[in-house]
Amino acid sequence: MSSHGIRDRVAIVGMGCTPFGEHWTRSADDLLVDAVGDAVTSAGVTLDDVDAFWFGTQASGVSGLALSRALRLPHKPVTRVENMCATGSEALRNACYAVASGAYDMAMAVGVEKLKDSGMSGLSGTAIPGAGDDSRGEITAPANFSLLAPAYAAKYGLSGEEMKDVITRIAWKNHVNGARNPRAQFRKEVPLERIRSAPVIAGMLGVFDCSGVSDGSAAAIVVRAEDAYRYTDRPVFVKALSFVAGPADGLLDPEYDFTTFPEVVASAREAYRQAGVTDPRAELALAEVHDCFTPTELVLMEDLGFSERGQAWKDVTSGAFDLDGSLPVNPDGGLKAFGHPIGASGLRMMFEAWLQLRGEAPPERTVTSLAEGRSLALTHNLGGGPGECVSFVSVVGSQLSA
């Protein structure tokens, strides 16, 4: 029994991504029709050419009908998937496997989420009767992830003020990047002091330490690698797809110290193994990571192997992950600038990898690492929270390996 990966066996040949934001006048159906339309146009195909669909949404629809009805698809296989905040990545992973298996020539992954119709601040829970009762319910997402901050600060000897400076810098960096992205929800740079002094939501987290609430959709078309150049000169080859669901032991086991996501460590190790990556900090051109809250991005830098343990705060402070840093992280602005329409986020991350690796990102946010000849991008998507989560890591590249 072993995991083999599907390195270089499939490629993405078309993508679409809507602007993310408060789409008061657009429904989930409207958004996914846009994303799907852009994807088929991008690949130079029609919807009839797509053999099967994987549709990711957390709560904006149920079953394959939510996609087939919106697109009026004539009797195609549509699988609806849900894996918390990693839902969009999960749709892509399954579409890739469908093609790699030989079952289909062309598959599409679609993600969509309509959050702004609920009228609520932040995300709302799923309605499983009694799920929020008698145990660990009630806590909101920002509070859940804010648990990381005091634990990290205490472990590595940072004062509360120093920790706040570090997470402030992460928010600042992602807003700088988002200001250079017409699809982002927030398209203005935000001064450090404004971020730092913003009203507090939970623990150390201010408003700007939290990703926004937005609507959006993204889609990708996957074909066999050997067919890829029939659709585009610059396909993006899938090097690794790794997904783990943790045993959910962090809230039970006092050994867990809230300065890491063991699920991310495991999924990254597997992804690097599949892709043959040994030094991610040096080999990757960019990484799109799940910055749902700023302390999450900090911890991810260590879990993904970009920084040594206890060192990420220094790398953040020195600008290593800035657009012109040694490894740009969230060059599109991340969840911070895009908000987090759950089913769409994973595919939105992949869309940035698609643009950057194909040289289609606008010059003002093109990562400098590409000019050094790097050709790999990583996307990371997680759902849950500290102690119990699911984690997805992909590695994609513009070149087939020798």
Next chain:
Amino acid sequence: MPGLIAYGAYVPYHRLARADVAAALGTPPARGTRAVAGYDEDTTSMAVEAARTALARDGLRPRVGQLFLATAAPAYLDKTNATAVHAALRLDEHVLAADMAGSVRSGLGALVTAARSPIPTLTVLSDLRTGLPGGSDELAGGDGAAAFVFGGHRNGAPVLAELLAHDAVSDEILERWRLPGAPASRVWEERFAEEIYVSLADKALTAALDQAGIDRAAIDHLVVSGLHARACAAVRRAAGARPEAVTPDLAAVIGNAGAAQPGLLVADVLDRAAPGEIIALVVLGDGAGVLLLRTTEALPAHRSARPVAAQIAAGSAPMPYATYLSWRGLLDREPPRRPDPEPPYAPPAHRRTAWKYGFVASRCEKCGTRHLPPDGVCVSCRSVDTMADEPMQHVRGSVATFTVDRLAHTPSPPMLVVVVDYDGGGRFRCQLTDATEADAAIGARVEMTFRRTVTAAGVHNYFWKARPVRTGETEGTRG
């Protein structure tokens, strides 16, 4: 001779200063403070806390044969509230648990019923007194609970105070009343009942003393309880006890907890009485009742682990009056822009009663790992169905990490959330209560407390929270 074999009192942490009420409403100056149940407490949860203290000693819990919960502010009607107390205490399923709910006098009724029952009886008096803003009931009222176990002498659970005699006189009188659903009591003109109560108290006291063959001068602790303050004061003066035997009513610091007041006052006396002393409890209201107790040599070694005076001393600084009003539902605050909290669902709550009410976790019998909440598959060795019950309500722990959730739906924002690592293993994430943001710190010591977490869709949700271990509380024993 049977008698009292255990007791425990519960004074909630919060205090309201009467001067703050006067300042806010422009009413005449008033002094002192009253005890205030937390936003997450009701008469049921306070009863659990008092009874946990009473049953803290090993071997007491299995002896309890019946449980009565007396309150004038029941959390539910129709549905029994004592069954929640029964569940939280993990009493045997054959123990009768029943309410004596509605009138303030049920406190006396439950005490007398327990004292003269041939079955070992746990009786819990719990009350939460609310008046309209600025009224004397708001100022003079208080919240709290007290629990008593009456039974025969056993090794390990000796009689702490013998029941010498009791008497009660009943009187149909329109003195204090409240229609179901009304926010506050109404009372007749105070002077009308004063002389009546003094006379009834004299009758009951005389009868009880005659039964016991005791002279009034022999009373070492005269405890007079009732919501009619003038009558209580008059009885204290006229009862014929030695002046130094008249005990204070604690109203200046915690107010008058109605049905629970006789229990709190007797518990306070038991916290300090010497062996061989006679306690006379006189309770006024719709008549009068008297209990005569004589403490034994066993009392000093078996006092409550949480004395009333220590709980009073550990109370909070006065809370803002506006916070008190919002906790009592008298000031409707803007809710967060979040979904309404979920009510408990009956089937999952029922199949997890031991966890939800008793905080009984599970422990893997193969590797010893504790699981909170209880699980079927071990998180450590992955064995299936190797779990044994692991009671955790008396286990203390330390805060591993924490946060302050300003977005979460709570009747008293912000919500404090801590990850607790328990002494001896196990971890649980839960709310921190009776605390300020300064109490949420890595390494802080906490203990568990039974609370009403929220009321949603007309259903109360009860569960456990952590609270800071405060000075003035001695280490509890495991039960």
